[in-house]
Structure formats: structure tokens, C-alpha cells
Amino acid sequence: MNYRIEEMKAFSVVGFKEQVNTQRAYEDVPRLWMEAQEKGIFEKLWNYREQDHPIRGILGVCADGDYGRNEHFDYIMSVVSKDTPQEPIIQRHFPAATWAVFELEGDPSGIAEMWKRL
Template sequence: MNALEQMTKAIDYIEENLDGEIDEKEIARIALCSSYHFKRMFLFLIGMPLSEYIRRRRLTLAALDLQTTDAKVIDIAVKYGYSSADAFSRAFQAMHQVTPSHARKKGVRLKIQPHVSFTLSLRGVLEMKYRIVEKEAFSVVGIKERFSYVDNLGASVGQMWGSVTEEIMGKLRSLARADPGGLVGAYSEMYEDNTTDYYIGVITTEECPEGFVKLAIEAQTWAVFEIEGPLPQAMSDVWGRIFSEFFPTTGYEHTPAPEIEWYSAGDMSSERYESEIWIPVVGG
């Protein structure tokens, strides 16, 4: 059984318990991986955080209950994990754009979050270049903003890069004191509210100067993926392949630590442009 089949079994467990308690430890046990690894895999393969998927699946079933049963709104709310009718109504309207009571009317347009499953297609056409690196503790020093995985994270990150002045870029480059040199983008761990802190900075072992912030990263093992091609497409393609091909077929797991994108100097639109993705891993 491959890793994606195990993840599908974990999704089946979630589906069977949408009207009850969903235990993250049980999800990880079924998927044969850590809870953090499962959530990261899910996010990149499906395109939304696991908690958001569960929320949308429950609201999908709640809409069906409203249309096909005479159950009270509060009873349906409690069934799908809401402590009050008001909290349920706010969540329901956010997804369906109508109130729960209005959803009972004939002809009302509602939304569905389908039950997902995972498949692995290995064509073997494109090779992936990666290396495993043991790296001592270091820091990323630079600027940061907090973004949501539920919103368009890529667009938010792109806007942040576009707002950085050449003066700040120059100051950051002068602080680079460790391998790899040059500018990096770093994502902190994914927080419980589906947000992450994104840093634009450099890798250094020096102290953080005034006006910048520091992301301290512990010593650990990294899978480093080498990329050649214009940004952002080349990097986006490799991000997808890391989670759809590398992790399911190698036995490595994502550990709960920041992820880093490294950018070389030069023309980012060039077919020869070089960049890297650094993923903290365990196993193999």
C-alpha cells in the first residue's frame, strides 16, 4: 500500500466521523505518518488546510440535513460540532451564502465540498534533483508578514515581494553570513488557525539588527530540491511534485519546522535560472 492509499483511508475515517469526534492521532495512525506530515501533504495535494476541508464537509452534510429532514437547526448545529445556533449560522452563511432556515426552501442554490481521495500517477518522465543535507542551527533575518492558507497565499507572498524596496534588499544581502547565500523566503510552521509567518531575508548566524526580525531554526535534516527554470512556474511545479511524488515514494516525512525557498542572483525569467526548496525531513 502506498502513502497516498494510506491517506485515502485516513480521509475515509474522517468521513465516517463528520458527525462526531475526529481524533488527529487516529488520523496519523491510519495514515502511518505524523499528524504534521499528514496536514502538510493534505494542504499541498488538495489545496486547502485539513481543518478547512473538515469544516466544509460538515457544512455540506448540514445543508443536506436541512433539505431532507425536519430536524431543528440547533440539533443539526450540535450534530456537526457547533456549540450554538448562532455560530453554526455564521459558518453556514460564510460557505453557502444563505441562512440555514433559508436553505430549507425549494430551489435554493447551495455549495458542495466533495469527498476527496488520493491517487498517485508515476510517469517517470521528469527527474527530480535533490540532496539530503545535515545543517546546524541558523537563523533567517529579514522582514515578515502573516498570511492565511485559506486565502490566496501565493498572491499574498508575491505582493509582499513586490513591496520590498531596493534599499531593504541591499541591507538584507549585506547580512548574509551562511550557506546558502543570497535571498530566501521562509515559511514558519502552519499554525492552528491555518496561518503562517512568511519571511523575506537571508540566512545568517549573526545577531538580528534593529529594524529586522529573526526566525531561529534548529539543527536538522533537510531535503534540498534543485530547480532550473523561470519563476514562479518552475518553483511551483517542484512544490507540487515534492508532495505528490517525492514524499509518497521515498519514505521521508515532513517535520514541523520552517520551509525555505532560496533564490540565486540573476534573471528570474531565464530558462537557466537556479533556485532551491529546502524541506525539513525525517526518515527515508
């Protein structure tokens, strides 16, 4: 599993948000990636991306789950961007912080395995 620790300045992401049941996340998140590929979501997001930012690519952001204490959390398939999107795309801001960045290449089914390893 490739990962790195990075200090990041404040940044924003734009993306598509789905609510995920915490108990079903291992099944639902890979399904969301497969559906996004079929619906052309990656291409739509790619047009918003900030090309020079150190975080590149499509991100899967887990938010508002109170660290696993809620029955649901928001999963935001997104890219780093300075642009203000139009609905249904949302924008989310993050303050400067230290981040653990995990990289995954290949089939979306690998997401569940990565989470289990974490």
C-alpha cells in the same frame, strides 16, 4: 525542480516577516517577493548574510503555521546570518536538522508553481 537533502548544523536567519493567509498563499507570497524587489529589501538583507554558509541566497521561510492547520503562517524573507538585526528585521534560530532545500531561479511567480509541485 532543483533540490537537495542536507544535514545542517544549527543556524540563524534574519529577515522581514509577513503574516500570510494560508488560503491566499499562492497569490500573496509571489506578491511579497515582487514588493521586496521594488522596496530594495534584497539589498538590505544581503548586507547581513553569512558568506561562507552552505545555504546562500535569499530564503523564503514558512513558519508557525502548524503544518497548514492554521489560517495564517509567518513568511520570513531572510538570509542566513550570525548578526543581530535592528527592527523591523527579525532573527529566527533553527536547531541542527536534516533539510530539504529547494532552489528557484527567475521570476517570483514560479514560487506558487513550485509549491503546487511539492
